[in-house]
Amino acid sequence: MNENDNNIKKELRRGVFYTAIGKYSSLIANFIVNMILSRILSPRDYGIVAALMVFMPFFLLLSELGVGPAIIQSRILNKFDLSSIFKVLTLFSLVLSAVFGFSGFFLVSFYHSTVYYGLAWAMAPILFFSIMAIVPMAIMQREQRFKELNLINFFAYTSGGLSGILAALSGLGYYALVFTNAVPAIMNFLWIYWKSDFHIKKGFSLQSYKKISSYSNNQLGFGLVNYFSRNLDNILVGRFLGPSALGFYNKSYQLLTYPNTVFTAVVTPVLQPVLANYIDDVNAVRESYLKIIRILFLVGIPLSLFLCLNSRLVILFIFGNQWQPAILPFRIFTFSIWIQIVISTTGSIFQAMNLPRLLLILGGVNTLITVSFIVIGIWLGNISTVALLVDLAYFINFFLTFSFLMKNALAGSMSQLFNQMWRPLISGVLPTLMDGLFLYLGVFASSVFLQTIASSVIFTSLWFASIFFTGDLKFIKRGLISD
Incomplete structure (x- = not known):
């Protein structure tokens, strides 16, 4: 292992460690809040807010102008430049926050519901403060101040969750979900601006x-x-299949994002700031990245199998009986969880290797494929069909994206990627067979709680045994823990 390999390993480990603490703490807090709110609010409440929230990333993208990753990558910006860029973003955030508020008039006619008149304006501050935080946050990321960033995020999102629960208990209905998003956005900006x-x-x-x-x-x-x-499915489901269908679809898709949060959200924010420093040593970057991919395969493939087997238990355990229509689309989505986990890291590699143009082209092709499949699913008329076709699009996008990534960004080949997959496939077989037998026998079938816990213990124990015998447990320890 050369010096760059060691440096990359140390910097990634340090960044991932602090990011993991922040992300996992926030995830647990968000998970608990979600469980509580899902038992207070109705699927329709979630559907109403989800129909509007789906437009939020679009306005955020328009306002931020792709500035965050550019600041991290650039080594020529001075303090005056950063101040000027901040002013540009402030202007855009003011204008687009107002546009977002007035968009409620359009949404009233689009979704045939008058609730969006006030709801759009209530959510406009989320957009404004999120954009204002981009420059100071990018500065802290470039300086690899991951510990401070993640502590701030944890306290902000915990405060937002608590305020949302209090609002729901006070009878504010779907406005409780506005609190869970607005409070963190405001706190994040104020705290990050101060600390940066x-x-x-x-x-x-x-x-x-x-x-x-x-x-x-x-x-x-x-x-x-x-x-x-990522969002056209939610827009079209809400428009053509209704808010309740969107509530069920959004819940099943939301669960799909949790594994990403658990496994890649702690890695992705660290990749570009660290690897951009080694852009001239593509071999070191490739080898470090493949080690990360192998670990993600080790958890992603078995996790997909576990959630597929236990989709009914997971939905009922987390959200309750009123969410049963979300079970089938969630089971379908589980087939692509491992793909979502690994493909979410690719953007950071294209950015770190100074290939944003190729990232844009691939994004356009992948979007064309996904949108085509979504439209077909909506035309066929149910959320499970939409989920199935979205899954198929993910599989196509996986092969397309990694083909270009390995060749153009990392000077490697797809065979190097596939070599990282066979051990994770083996480690998922035994746990899947034994857990499937347990569920077939119906042990603890009368209790969702006991059956979920027992199934989780069986699968996890056998997975650990599998990676021990295949040697992957030593690989994880050697790669991420010990020097």
């Missing part, structure tokens, strides 16, 4: 933005096409 040591300078120059415009424009383009790929 960023200061607004007198004067302004558009040349400051032009220094990063080439990189940021490609990043913005990718973000926009990726938005439609």
Whole structure:
């Protein structure tokens, strides 16, 4: 192992450690809040807010102009440049927050519900404060201050969850979900601005933005096409199948995102800031990335199998009996969980290797494929069909994206990627067979809680035994824990 390999390993480990603490703490808090709110609010309440929240990332992308990753990548911006860019984003956030508020008039006619008149304005501050936080947050990420960032996120999201529960208990209905998003956005901005040591300078120059415009424009383009790929299903389900159907669909998809949060949300924010420093040593970057991918396969493939077997128990255990229609679409989504886990890391690699243009092109092709499949699913008329076709699109996008990533960004081949998959496949077989037998026998069938706990213990124990005998447990320890 050369010096760069060691340096990358140490920097990634440090960043992942602090990010994991923050993300996992926030995930647990969010998980508990979600369980509580799901028993207070109705599927229709969730559907109403989800129909509006789906537009939030679009407005965020338009406002941020792809600036965050560009600041992390750039080494030529001074304090005056950062101040000028902050002012540009402030202007855009003010204008687009107002546009978002007025969009309630459009949504009233689109979704045939008058609730969006007030709801759009109530959610506009989320957009405004999220955009305001981009520059100071990117500064802290570039400086690899992951510990402070994640502590801030944890306290902000915990405060938002508590405020949402209090609002729901006070009878505010779907507005409780606004609190869970607005409070963290405001707290994040205020705290990150204070801790980043960023200061607004007198004067302004558009040349400051032009220094990063080439990189940021490609990043913005990718973000926009990726938005439609990720959110068009929610928009069309809400429009043509109704708010209740959207509530069930959104819940099943939401569970799909938890594994990403658990396994890749702790890695992805660290990859670009660390690997961008080693852009001239592609071999070191490739080898470090493949080790990460192998670990993600080790947890992602068995996890997909476990959640597929236990989809009914998971939905009922977390959300309660009123969410049973979400079981089938969730079971379908579980087949692509492992793909979602590994493919979510690819954007950071394209960014770190200075290939935002290729990222944009691939994003456009993948979006075209996904959108086509979503439209067909909506035309066929039920959320389970939509889930099935979205899954198929994910499989196609996986092979397409990694083909270009391995060849163009990492100077490698797909065979190197597939070599990381066979052990994880083996480690998932035994736990799947034994857990399937347990569920077939119907032990503890009268109690969702006991059956869920027992099934989880059986699968997890056998998975640990499998990775011990295949040697993957030593690999994880050697790669991420010991030097």
